Amino acid sequence: MRRSIGTTAAIAALALTATACGSDGDDAGSGGDGTVTVTYWDTSNETEAKVFRAVAEEFAEGRDDVEVDYVNIGWDGAQDRFKNAAPTGEAPHVMRTEVAWVSDFASLDYLAPLDGTPAVENQDDYLEQAWASTQYDGTTYAVPQVIDTLALFYNKQLLDEAGVDVPESLTDIQDSVDAFEELEAPFYLRGDDAYWFLPYLYGEGGDLVDADSETVTVDDAAGVAAFQAVQDLLDSGAAITDTTDGWESMMSSFGNGDVAMMINGPWAINDARDAIGAENLGVAPVPAGSAAQGSPQGGWNYGVYAGLGEADMSAAQEFVAYMSSAEVQQRITEELSLLPTRSSVYEAESVAANEMVEFFAPAVEVAHERAWIPQANSLFDPLKEEAEAMLLGRATPEETTAAIADRYRELLDWQ
Structure with missing residues (x-):
């Protein structure tokens, strides 16, 4: 059931104290008249932004001491935009940061430590893997907003017609080639x-x-x-790929019925439903390799800018507490079907019955934690570029991993 604006505003008013957002002198707040304006940079997409804006602005409803300046900056380039703004004092009070950016920002002293502050409420309620992404050098620098991962999307009708069960492993996909002889391949492997x-x-x-x-x-x-497994999927005819326009090629191949399966995330659910019909879309954990089953942990956190005065810092911390509360997380799941980071929210009837949660909760449970290091995002370009050479037949799996490793060792100065 959708939570009403009045109820959400009441939660904010009850949960947050008015005295923390104003003081005398130079710390009187960003408004200059005792009113603090919390600037919030949101990195969500167009659909999500409508809900996040409404929720964020309701934080200030019924209050004279605080206002919210909501700014949607999108995802592309947001990491560099914050890093450029922070040294000049132009960063927002609160930033919606991808999980891999937290350690990068924290290592540069751009995020405020949050342990023991009002921003961190009921810490034990957060999913363990979501909380891990907020840590850097033993200190909390963010608060979890949503969690996600990759999963296997499959066309129920095509699997039924082929007489194929939902694959649990990459071997299962390869073994299904003959059953899908009328398709280009059973599986789309994104290569870009x-x-x-x-x-x-x-x-x-x-x-x-x-x-x-x-x-x-x-x-x-x-x-x-791992790279040999990728090569084997392609060589066996179990998968097709495209190294130049992977997203569009993947979505069109799946939507047109050229393939029966692909790996994707929660953000693609609506597009996939529109393409093949909601009744035909199935979602399952990614197929296992020879040793394990798991996909990367993703998601978004709230970070507070380190360069704030006392009144602004207090208001920003309260804003984060509100935005990450169980009540707000439940509303976001109800309206956007994003996965909450608080375990208590999964107990709500509306959340437990949410099809997206039903699809992705099992996948999140086995999601693999990434290395929460400042250079985490910098590891992707070498991987993409060297893997492309292999997919185009210019390198073997051994040569590919060796080339990636050489670039990583130069980047990180590690063994």
């Missing part, structure tokens, strides 16, 4: 985005790096096996 290679790596028990030992691991036996 490094993030989509991670399930294969985790499936062989590997990883890009080992942050604890500061070691590059992508070129170990598991890493080579």
Whole structure:
């Protein structure tokens, strides 16, 4: 059931104290008259932004001491935009940050530590893997908003017609080639985005790096096996790919019925439903490799800018507490079908009955934590570029992983 505006505003008013947002002198707040304006940079897409804006602005309803300046900056380029704004004091009070950006921002002292502040409420309620993405060097620098991962999307009708069960492993996909002889291939393998290679790596028990030992691991036996598994899917005819226009090619191939399966995330559910019909879309955990089943943990967090005065910092922390509360998370799940980061929210009847939660909760449970290091996002370009050479037949799996590893060691100065 959709929570009313009045109810949400009441929650904000009850949960947040008015005295924390104003003080005398230079710390009187960003409004200059005792009123603090919390600037919030939102990185959500167009559909999500309508809900996030409404929720954010309701934080200030019924209050004279605080206002909200909502700014949607989108996702593309947002990481660099915040990094350019922070040194000059032009960063927002609160930033919706991708999970991999937190350690990057924190390492540069652009995010405020949040342990023991009003921003962190009922910490034990957060999913363990979601909370892990908020940590850097033993300190909390963000609060979880939503969590996601990749999963297997499949066309129920095509699997039924072929007499094929939902595959649990990459071997199952390869074994289904003959059953899908009327299709281009059973499976679309996205080859133009490094993030989509991670399930294969985790499936062989590997990883890009080992942050604890500061070691590059992508070129170990598991890493080579992962890229060999990708090559085998293509060589066997079980998969098709495109290294130049992967998203459009993948979505059109799936929508046109040229393939029966693909790997994708929650953000693609509506497009996939529109393409093949909601009744035909199935979602399951990504198929396992030879060693494990898992896909990368994704999601979004709230970070507070470190360069705020006392009144602005207090207001920003209260804003984060409100935006990450169980009540707001439940509303966001009800209206956008995004997965909450608080375990208590999954107990709500409206959330438990949500089809998106039903689809993706099992996949999130086995999602693989990425290395929460400042250079996390910088690991993707070398992976994408070297993998493309393999997909085009210019390199073997061994040569591919060796080339990626060499670039990682230069980037990280690790073994």
